[in-house]
Amino acid sequence: MKQVLDDLCDYRRYCWNQGLALWNDMYDASLVLGDKKLRPSARKVRDKLVANKEDWQYQLSARCLQLAISDLGKAWQNFFKKSLPDWGKPKFKSKKTVRQGFKTDRAQIVNGKLRLDKPQGIKAWADISLKGADDLKGELKVVSIYRENGKYWASLPFEVKATKKTKTGQKTDVDVNVGHFDYPEGQVKTLPNNLKTLYKRIKHYQRLLARKRVVNGKKATQANNYVKTRAKLQRDYRKVANIQHDIVQKFTTYASQ
Template sequence: MKRQSDKKTENAFIRTLVYRLYPSKADQVRFQSYCDYRRYIWNQYKDESDHAYQRYRYEKTYYAKLGMKVKAKDFCSKYPTLIRTKKQINHDKKAWEYQYPSKIALMAMTDYDNAMSNFINKAMPDWGKPKFRSKRNPRQGFKLPAKSFKLSGKTITVAKGRKDKKHGNLVLKTRQEFLDYPTGTVSFYMEKGRYYVAVPYIIPKEKLKSNTEFKGTAGIDLNVNHYNLYDGQHQVIDLNMKQLKFYYERIKHYQRLLARKRKFDKKNIGSHNYLETKTKLQRDYSRVVNIQNDFLQKLVLKLCQKYERIIIEDLDVKHMKMGISSKGLHRSMFGAFRHVLTYKCEQYPNELIVADRLYPSTQICSKCQYRKTGDEKITLWGNKKHHTKHNEYICYQCGAELDRDENASINLYQYLESKWYKEKSRTEKQTV
């Protein structure tokens, strides 16, 4: 069982937990057929929506020549009337469709409507038009609303189709017991030969609060392969564990084998040896992800139970990964660390302070607050003017010699007392 995502409501937290399922061979076939049915409805509904969208674009250009504007919201409100509604699609079902739960089709169509409305709003992250769902995608799944399944102990029961006389209800088992809190939309999916279910729970805040007493402040500087923490004493959290090094070497070996097979034997890519090495590569990747998630959850839990106030940087991870050390940044889990830390701090509760993105924590001296500018700045390659390394910080005013990452963590620890934070708070008050 692993935690997937947590969201906050007024009086409770919506916590989503992922359970692994262990279906029989017959249930695996039914599970796969439910996934295929959702994919069929999605693609069918997409074809009809594309015709309406083409008409919207035609009318938009036509009215633009006349000096009139057609808003993008009109597509979500007006043009779905050109498509068959959800009730009409359920009414026009074919005979073979009645052996599947009708809620699978309804959830597929609602998800596509939400994806299309996000496509029209270009301000949404990862903006793009909904794509065709292929059966070759490594991840297949379907969704069900709250009233179409039952949770009891270690089993989840899915209601069968209305005219399915051959089978009973689909009963899937797990090794962990489900919680007794109310749930919402549940998503079933299969990936790499394993079956999972993601169950959201609405848990009251009172039952999530801990009785630990928080003490002190911690400043955390995120770096490739290690985190630097300062709470009065400097600590280095190493991310390169022995297990990960072993799996990284084996992943590199399997990738070389696959690249060699693609280069010299392009016709037999689907051979037995090729598929065998591919499954081994996927197995090692999944093990690395599990080790990293387990380490991250335990690390954040210790931080939230120990410190009252945690200060981190606001890093632009998406653009940082476009640089040279993209693999190291990806393995250092900058984005995942901040995501887990935000909802953990709301749960306990802690005060999470995110320093401004322009705050130069690596360029300021932690002892005399001297800031390096121009040719004196420290880069990833050090400083050419003074011939210093990238991990050395030498203050040219007070003469202090510190490690670069240690100096940055101390500056984050002192962020609330810095001139940068005080000026920022003043400007915010003036604007308000």
């Protein structure tokens, strides 16, 4: 199953790069000929890529290609909005990027497990166990699967119908301190002990990497010890992000009750 997930990550990158190359050609042609009707769109690019599919592509999910081109179309729309902070032309994706992934809109939650659509010709296929699956409610939308440092992660967005809130007449005051949030109903710590430990470890790894770059220059990034240390640093960054996200979610949940 891991091999199939790896193949889908590579296929998503392949579809993006193929679509971007075709999009650039169509866009340049419309400018040269001065014909707005020749300008590319997600539908035009997708249809052309589907029409020119190779045999090996039929073994992988067709939704992977279509969702990749859909995201490419959104990225091109953002290119014309210069007010966005990450404004710029869509770029080609590299296989050297630490995070690789793909998307699917055919995933389901079955008996508390995540079920992805099974590729053609694959026999060994299983559902993925989830922690706290009983608390998941709503309609599952487009699922993002990504690989980072040899591990796989899944982003599961659910669409939940909003319920009307009744006004209680009560007010919530927030006192922001360095280590915690105080509000009438309680307190949420913003700097727990495990977060302090991670900050110290991140600082240590950053110093190690900086020292290696000073001593060995550009060759440092090719050393096995450098790669292992960088992977540990990225792992701790991910843990910090998860802890901070959990803190914010708990605070907003408790404060709004």
